[in-house]
Amino acid sequence: MPATTVANSPSRRTGVGKLWLGLLALVAAGIALAWIGAGSLRGETTSSGLQFRTVQAGAGPQIKAVDGVLIEYEGRLLNGTVFDSSEGRGPTPMIAGQVIPGFAEALTKMQKGGRYRIHIPAKLGYGASPPAGSPIPADSDLEFDVHVVQIVPNAALMQRAQQEAVGAQPETAPPQP
Known part of the structure; x- marks a missing residue:
């Protein structure tokens, strides 16, 4: 060589x-x-285990637990089975702090006009006790697509004041509209 x-x-x-x-x-x-x-596609996972992703950002202040909201949503099991939806019924009203813990936590990260995708672990959903007659099996993780249509600040406080006012009226009072 x-x-x-x-x-x-x-x-x-x-x-x-x-x-x-x-x-x-x-x-x-x-x-x-x-x-x-791809960070925006992954979203965030909170310390409780809730997975939250903003699909389209909203505007204005974030929802508080005492706020009322009108939302459009679709709830699914991990296999894709839709167990609840506002489609065909229009936006659904609710008080942010009066829903399952994972949904309440997610709502407090949302803003009016925003679209979000959330994954709620079973422990923050219905756990071992899903609603009777629902298609949700015990200990099921849940996924939701949510669109926040409207926020009503302090709706829970207004609702409580209305209930107290109605409860304080004499029985002979005429019905309120």
Whole structure:
């Protein structure tokens, strides 16, 4: 074997090794950028285990537990079975603090006009005691798509005041509209 062949052989190996290292670094950088860029698709997981993702940002203040909301929603089991939906009924009214714990927590992260996707672990949903007659099995995680149509600040306080006022009236009082 000529002397020139032996002398060039290690440099060829070194060049191929550097090429492979460069390709691996490029692939790793691409994966890292994709992970960072997909952050908005992953959403956030709270300390309670609720998974929350903003699909379309809303505006204004975030909902408080004492606020009333009008929402459009669809609730699904993990297998895709829809167990509840506001479709065909119009927006559904509710008091943010008077729903299952995971849904209440998610509502307090939402704003008017926003669209959200949430994943509620069983312990923050119905747990071992789903509503009687519902298609929700015990200990089921739940997923919801939610659109916040309207927020009514302090609706729970207004509702309580109305109930107290009605309860304080004499029985002979005419019915209130």
